[in-house]
Amino acid sequence: MVNWAVILNISKTHLLTKIKQTATAALGVTFGIGAYITLVCFMTGLNAMLDNLILNQTPHVHIYNEIKPSEKQPLTMYGNVKQSFSIVHSVKPKLSQKNIHNALPIITYLRNKKEVRGVLPQVKTQIFYIAGSIELGGNLTGINPLDEAGLFNLGDYIVEGSAEALQNTDNGILLGIGIAEKMALKIGDRVQVSPINGGVFPLKIVGFYQSGIADLDAVQSFTKIKTVQRILGRTNNYITDINVKMYDIEQAIPLSKKIEQQFKLTAVDIKTANAQFETGTKIRNLITYAVSITLLIVAGFGVYNILNMLIYEKMNDIAILKATGFSGKDVQLIFMSQAMIIGFVGGILGLLIGLGLVSIIDTIPFKTEALPTVETYPINLDPVFFVIGFSFAMISTFLAGYLPSKKARKIDPVKIIRGQ
Amino acid sequence: MSIVLEARHINKYFKKPVLFHVLKDINFQIKKGEFASIMGKSGCGKSTLLYILSTMDTDYEGELFLNNQLITNQSSEHLSVLRNKHIGFVFQFHYLLSEFTVFENVMLPAKKLGEKSLQEIEYDAYEKLKKLNIEHLAQKRASRISGGEKQRVAIARALINNPSIIMGDEPTGNLDSYNAENVFNIFKQLTDEQGLSLLIVTHDEDFANKTHRIIQMADGEIVV
Numbered sequence: 001m002v003n004w005a006v007i008l009n010i011s012k013t014h015l016l017t018k019i020k021q022t023a024t025a026a027l028g029v030t031f032g033i034g035a036y037i038t039l040v041c042f043m044t045g046l047n048a049m050l051d052n053l054i055l056n057q058t059p060h061v062h063i064y065n066e067i068k069p070s071e072k073q074p075l076t077m078y079g080n081v082k083q084s085f086s087i088v089h090s091v092k093p094k095l096s097q098k099n100i101h102n103a104l105p106i107i108t109y110l111r112n113k114k115e116v117r118g119v120l121p122q123v124k125t126q127i128f129y130i131a132g133s134i135e136l137g138g139n140l141t142g143i144n145p146l147d148e149a150g151l152f153n154l155g156d157y158i159v160e161g162s163a164e165a166l167q168n169t170d171n172g173i174l175l176g177i178g179i180a181e182k183m184a185l186k187i188g189d190r191v192q193v194s195p196i197n198g199g200v201f202p203l204k205i206v207g208f209y210q211s212g213i214a215d216l217d218a219v220q221s222f223t224k225i226k227t228v229q230r231i232l233g234r235t236n237n238y239i240t241d242i243n244v245k246m247y248d249i250e251q252a253i254p255l256s257k258k259i260e261q262q263f264k265l266t267a268v269d270i271k272t273a274n275a276q277f278e279t280g281t282k283i284r285n286l287i288t289y290a291v292s293i294t295l296l297i298v299a300g301f302g303v304y305n306i307l308n309m310l311i312y313e314k315m316n317d318i319a320i321l322k323a324t325g326f327s328g329k330d331v332q333l334i335f336m337s338q339a340m341i342i343g344f345v346g347g348i349l350g351l352l353i354g355l356g357l358v359s360i361i362d363t364i365p366f367k368t369e370a371l372p373t374v375e376t377y378p379i380n381l382d383p384v385f386f387v388i389g390f391s392f393a394m395i396s397t398f399l400a401g402y403l404p405s406k407k408a409r410k411i412d413p414v415k416i417i418r419g420q
Numbered sequence: 421m422s423i424v425l426e427a428r429h430i431n432k433y434f435k436k437p438v439l440f441h442v443l444k445d446i447n448f449q450i451k452k453g454e455f456a457s458i459m460g461k462s463g464c465g466k467s468t469l470l471y472i473l474s475t476m477d478t479d480y481e482g483e484l485f486l487n488n489q490l491i492t493n494q495s496s497e498h499l500s501v502l503r504n505k506h507i508g509f510v511f512q513f514h515y516l517l518s519e520f521t522v523f524e525n526v527m528l529p530a531k532k533l534g535e536k537s538l539q540e541i542e543y544d545a546y547e548k549l550k551k552l553n554i555e556h557l558a559q560k561r562a563s564r565i566s567g568g569e570k571q572r573v574a575i576a577r578a579l580i581n582n583p584s585i586i587m588g589d590e591p592t593g594n595l596d597s598y599n600a601e602n603v604f605n606i607f608k609q610l611t612d613e614q615g616l617s618l619l620i621v622t623h624d625e626d627f628a629n630k631t632h633r634i635i636q637m638a639d640g641e642i643v644v
Contacts, residue, residue, distance in 0.1 A: 006531040010517075017519040320515040323476060324529045324577065325504020327497050414471045417511060417589070 007330060010321075011338040014310065021306050022342060028302035029346025029397060030353060033389045036292035037354025040385050042361060043288040045378035047281045053212065054277060056153045058270055059120070059243030060252040063100065063259055066266040070094045099123075103239035106263060110244060115251045118151045120144060122241040123228040129221075130192040130200060131183045138179060138219040140193060142228030145174075151245045154222075161187055161207020171227055173203035177210040178218030193221075193231065201231050212368075296396045303342055303400035307335060311408045318408055319416035332409035339401020340394065347393025351386050423488060424584050424617045425450040425473060430482035432468060432640075442468050443480070444640045450585065453615035455607065457628040460637035466621045467589055469637070473619065474507060474587055475499045487584055504533050508578025512590040515574065516562035522549070522573050523558040530580045541580075548576040552606060568599030575606060586610070588620040592627055604630065 015022045069091045075081065100106065103121060110119045123142035128135040148154040149163035159177060166172050173191060185191055190202045203223060210217055229238050246252050249270060256267035271278070311318070318331055362379040432443040442465045450456055458466045471477040473484065475491060478499070483492045486506055491499065516525045526545040530536060536544070549555040552572045557565055562573065571591060578586050586607075592600035604627055610616045611632075620631070628634050636644040 003532055003534050006528070006534075009531075013517075013519050316515060317517050320517065321528075322500070323474070323503070323509050323511075323515075325500050325532055327500035329497065330500075330532070412476075414477050417513075417515070418467060418471070 007333050008337055011334050011341065015338055015341060018310065025303045025306040025342045026346035028299035029343055029393050030350040032295040032299035033347050033350025033393050034353035034357065035295050036389050036392065037351060037385060038357045039288050039292055041358045041379050041381055043284055045380035047284055048380055049374060049378040051277055051281065054274060058274060060246045060249055060270045061244040061256045061267055063242040063265050063267045064240060065098060065100050067093045099238045099240050100242065100265060104237050107242060115246055115248065116244055117247050118147065118245045120147050120151065120243045121225065121239040122243060123225050123238060124240045125228060125232055126196055128194045129179055130194055136179065138221060140228060141222050142225035143222050144225060157209055157211050159208050159210045165206040166224065169204060169206050171203050172206040172223060174207045174209045174222040175205050176217045176220045177208045178214060180208050195231050296392050300396040300400040303339055303397050304404065307339055307401055307404040311335060311404050315416050318411050319413035322413040328409040332405045335405035335408050336401050339397045343393045343397025347390050350393060351389055422452045423449050424452050426485040427473065428483040430472060430480055432472060432480040442640050446642060448635060448642060450617050450619055452617055453611055454633060455611045455618045455631045456633045456635060457631040458621045458635045458637060459628050464637045465640040466637050470587055470589055470621050475503055504529055505581055506584040508583040508586040510574050510578050510586065510588040510591040512593040516570055518563035520562055521559050522562055525562050525573060526576045526580055529577060533581055545580060548579050552576050568595055568602065571595060571603055585617040585619060590622055591620060592624055
């Protein structure tokens with residue numbers, strides 16, 4: 001039978017009469033939790049930003065026709081040399097088309113799959129930007145501007161103009177910012193492009209594109225699929241790449257394997273293409289948690305110390321409580337509840353301080369060329385972190401309180417009373 | 421008359437630093453309403469005996485009965501409840517919880533027992549304080565009152581659960597003669613008026629001579 005009202009009243013009195021020590025112990029927990037919340041929100045915010053930088057623009061499955069040598073060279077089909085060691089010199093890639101054969105039916109097939117969120121055809125080609133007598137090499141990609149903006153956040157990377165403008169303008173071009181600077185072009189100007197097989201096509205600039213990767217911005221431009229097909233002199237079923245976005249990113253791997261088998265195309269899933277990103281994220285999370293746990297262990301030792309001191313000071317009280325009928329368990333609960341109250345108050349304050357710091361960080365300007373859409377330091381405010389932080393506070397103070405309170409439980413009142 | 425406390429063949433050894441036979445075959449009874457004192461030289465084992473009788477020290481041989489029930493080898497949880505309900509304590513050093521008020525100190529054992537409502541406990545505590553003429557101290561911090569007053573508060577606390585027996589370890593040992601007299605009179609009044617049993621360890625011969633019965637100890641044995 002535990003009489004909580006009495007026990008909590010005693011621990012409350014103990015804590016309030018030693019308010020300075022209580023505050024010191026609670027502040028230790030507060031700073032630990034505050035630092036954890038700040039760190040984890042900031043770190044995961046940065047992680048998400050860095051991931052989005054690449055992953056938002058990256059299709060979950062990228063399907064294309066890769067130019068590569070045949071896996072089976074004619075020699076291996078010749079039975080007589082099977083047991084021998086054969087060397088083939090000067091292997092050349094197989095002559096095949098750059099576009100995807102039967103692209104339109106494949107797109108329809110993929111669109112009908114329920115796990116697929118969107119399918120975007122693209123036409124990629126090499127071109128030259130012509131400025132007077134200067135020719136600059138570059139890539140021109142034909143897209144569906146509105147779909148790209150909706151699924152791959154193209155709009156975030158358009159620094160001037162808009163995806164709608166590209167959609168609405170025949171012969172419009174969304175020019176890489178690097179090219180625009182080199183050629184001193186502005187919106188409304190015309191730029192001449194020339195495909196590899198000749199001819200010159202003037203295109204009207206409707207906007208500028210900035211991915212944040214300077215090398216890319218110096219070559220890459222976008223226009224509508226139809227415009228590229230016309231420049232290349234191809235029909236409307238000429239599609240070189242298909243980008244697929246899934247509802248669940250985990251489904252990307254099985255889908256890409258299936259497409260490779262079914263259509264004999266190359267399909268790269270996002271996990272394979274960006275494996276290094278996951279590694280970076282994992283390591284940053286590891287550092288965040290290592291630092292936070294270290295802080296909390298330090299705070300835990302603070303609580304442990306102060307409780308230990310309190311129990312030495314309260315030896316007489318413990319003896320008298322035991323003499324008047326409080327059991328060892330009651331005494332342990334008195335000191336455990338003190339530790340837990342310190343943890344609770346310190347934890348809640350820590351969450352508030354963390355929230356405050358995070359809100360301040362969220363307003364600090366953070367301007368960078370690489371990230372045109374980011375204006376302040378990125379913060380990821382996830383309620384889960386607050387739950388974890390609070391649990392951390394309670395667990396660490398529980399452990400810190402357990403050992404001293406167990407000692408208090410075992411104190412022999414006779415020894416204390418006779419020792420006086 | 422019914423027997424409140426009975427000790428049968430109590431033996432106790434101190435094992436450190438060397439084996440020492442402190443209590444040798446102690447047998448005695450305390451009847452209801454009896455005011456007994458234990459006397460003896462320092463080191464004869466009288467305090468050791470008291471702590472065994474108080475159930476706080478469980479490391480002994482023999483049998484101990486409280487209200488005719490065997491309490492030897494009971495769990496420490498159960499012993500805590502017994503102490504809370506049936507035994508009141510008064511020590512030489514006053515041992516109040518210094519951070520609590522006098523009133524809270526007196527109420528604490530009753531709150532722990534939890535048999536009465538808070539109003540009843542408050543009423544009881546006030547009555548006990550009044551009986552000991554210290555009701556004006558009720559809201560003072562326990563650390564702010566004088567030694568004699570502290571000892572009376574300790575007695576009030578011992579009385580709060582209406583125990584079967586009150587034990588004292590030299591309750592007047594640290595008091596001047598005026599306050600010692602005062603405490604004795606309170607004890608006397610309690611036995612005479614309420615039939616409370618008292619067992620007091622003391623060095624004070626005057627004090628002992630005024631009690632009903634003196635248990636004289638020497639070298640771990642009861643002499644008289």
